[in-house]
Amino acid sequence: xxxxxxxxxxxxxxxxxxxxxxxxxxxxxxxxxxxxxxxxxxxxxxxxxxxxxxxxxxxxxxxxxxxxxxxxxxxxxxxxxxxxxxxxxxxxxxxxxxxxxxxxxxxxx
Amino acid sequence: xxxxxxxxxxxxxxxxxxxxxxxxxxxxxxxxxxxxxxxxxxxxxxxxxxxxxxxxxxxxxxxxxxxxxxxxxxxxxxxxxxxxxxxxxxxxxxxxxxxxxxxxxxxxxxxxxxxxxxxxxxxxxxxxxxxxxxxxxxxxx
Numbered sequence: 001x002x003x004x005x006x007x008x009x010x011x012x013x014x015x016x017x018x019x020x021x022x023x024x025x026x027x028x029x030x031x032x033x034x035x036x037x038x039x040x041x042x043x044x045x046x047x048x049x050x051x052x053x054x055x056x057x058x059x060x061x062x063x064x065x066x067x068x069x070x071x072x073x074x075x076x077x078x079x080x081x082x083x084x085x086x087x088x089x090x091x092x093x094x095x096x097x098x099x100x101x102x103x104x105x106x107x108x109x
Numbered sequence: 110x111x112x113x114x115x116x117x118x119x120x121x122x123x124x125x126x127x128x129x130x131x132x133x134x135x136x137x138x139x140x141x142x143x144x145x146x147x148x149x150x151x152x153x154x155x156x157x158x159x160x161x162x163x164x165x166x167x168x169x170x171x172x173x174x175x176x177x178x179x180x181x182x183x184x185x186x187x188x189x190x191x192x193x194x195x196x197x198x199x200x201x202x203x204x205x206x207x208x209x210x211x212x213x214x215x216x217x218x219x220x221x222x223x224x225x226x227x228x229x230x231x232x233x234x235x236x237x238x239x240x241x242x243x244x245x246x247x248x249x250x
């Protein structure tokens with residue numbers, strides 16, 4: 001069935017770990033996180049045909065697992081520093097099926 | 110390594126009543142859950158498995174997991190009175206005990222559905238209501 005072209009309303013949850021900044025009380029300014037997510041994930045993915053338009057899915061099967069890993073790889077360089085670490089990327093393919101990816105090793109700050 | 114979670118629902122009834130305790134003590138302990146005629150829940154069960162990607166780009170074939178859960182959990186408990194289930198003859202069918210029983214049933218039959226080293230069962234999560242949620246890790250049962 002999944003061999004036919006079909007769509008999903010993917011829902012992505014990104015979790016970070018860190019200590020709150022002593023002044024702002026925030027682990028990360030969520031406006032900043034939103035900007036990173038829009039630039040790294042929503043802009044390249046949204047309303048695209050993943051298999052044709054969004055590398056690496058021209059050669060990697062766009063399963064929820066592979067999407068979670070690709071999103072991790074897009075985000076990790078921007079979300080790995082002394083105060084904030086990317087913890088997990090969750091991709092809901094449907095409300096009843098989702099994948100969590102935690103990276104292969106802790107990001108090296 | 111990936112964790113894949115699949116969500117299932119079934120309706121069942123139960124009554125919380127500990128055979129070792131008297132009527133008054135049961136009433137005090139379990140409150141309205143001790144109602145003699147029982148009550149129902151729309152249980153939401155999440156089954157999480159863990160594994161590396163296989164050659165299909167997936168950590169688990171959802172159809173194999175669906176088959177195992179249908180046989181071992183849904184067909185067994187759906188629209189049943191849990192108190193009448195033989196496995197709850199001497200154990201109160203709280204959602205803690207239901208989660209442990211579901212976990213044991215899946216582990217016991219796991220290798221028939223998944224003969225390889227992966228995926229492995231990681232945890233069971235049961236929402237009895239949206240506010241009461243119970244989790245058990247497979248390596249703890």
